[in-house]
Amino acid sequence: MQNSSDAHSEHGRSAASKPKKVIYWIATGFLIFALSWSVITYHLLYEQQSGFFEAFGYPTYLVIPLAWLKVVALVVIVSHRYNDLRDMVYAAYFLNMTVALVGHLILGDIWGHAALGMIALPVSYLLGNQVRGRPARNFFGKWTDPENA
Numbered sequence: 001m002q003n004s005s006d007a008h009s010e011h012g013r014s015a016a017s018k019p020k021k022v023i024y025w026i027a028t029g030f031l032i033f034a035l036s037w038s039v040i041t042y043h044l045l046y047e048q049q050s051g052f053f054e055a056f057g058y059p060t061y062l063v064i065p066l067a068w069l070k071v072v073a074l075v076v077i078v079s080h081r082y083n084d085l086r087d088m089v090y091a092a093y094f095l096n097m098t099v100a101l102v103g104h105l106i107l108g109d110i111w112g113h114a115a116l117g118m119i120a121l122p123v124s125y126l127l128g129n130q131v132r133g134r135p136a137r138n139f140f141g142k143w144t145d146p147e148n149a
Contacts, residue, residue, distance in 0.1 A: 016130040024127035027120040031077065031093070034117055035070045042067035056103035066096070077124075080132050082139035090125045097121055 016024075042049050042063050050060040069092070076082070076089045097117045104111035 016127070020127055021131050024124060024131040027123040027127070028077065030116065030120040031124055032074065034113070034120075035074050035077075035093075039067050039070050039074070042070075055107060056099075058099070058103070080128065081135055082137055083135040084138040084140050086128070086135060090121065094118075094121055 046063060049063050053060050053063055073089045073093055076085045080086065097114060101111060101114035101118055103109075104114050
């Protein structure tokens with residue numbers, strides 16, 4: 001007879017304590033807010049955002065493609081459907097948050113939001129499988145399946 005934790009893991013869900021769930025959703029909620037805010041401001045305040053990119057030493061042609069990649073990131077994080085895409089999104093957003101934090105620090109600009117993102121990102125990623133279960137599918141199929149490596 002299976003215990004309840006085995007039954008949960010069999011369906012891709014794992015039991016998590018209430019504090020873990022609360023911490024996960026606070027961290028993930030912040031990421032969703034930060035990604036959404038970026039998408040909106042990159043489009044509606046393009047000139048201002050381009051100025052920030054220039055000040056940080058980054059090319060302005062990245063603003064709009066980065067906005068659309070953040071839309072994709074939002075969909076992947078919220079849907080929590082494909083394991084490999086989720087891993088790639090968190091890795092890419094980690095790189096994005098790293099260069100954002102470095103840029104803000106070098107310029108002496110307000111950097112708290114970037115630091116908070118650097119904290120929320122690994123918390124959301126590491127607790128995601130415990131709270132929502134590890135996605136059973138890979139978007140890229142056998143190419144990203146560790147069992148086929």
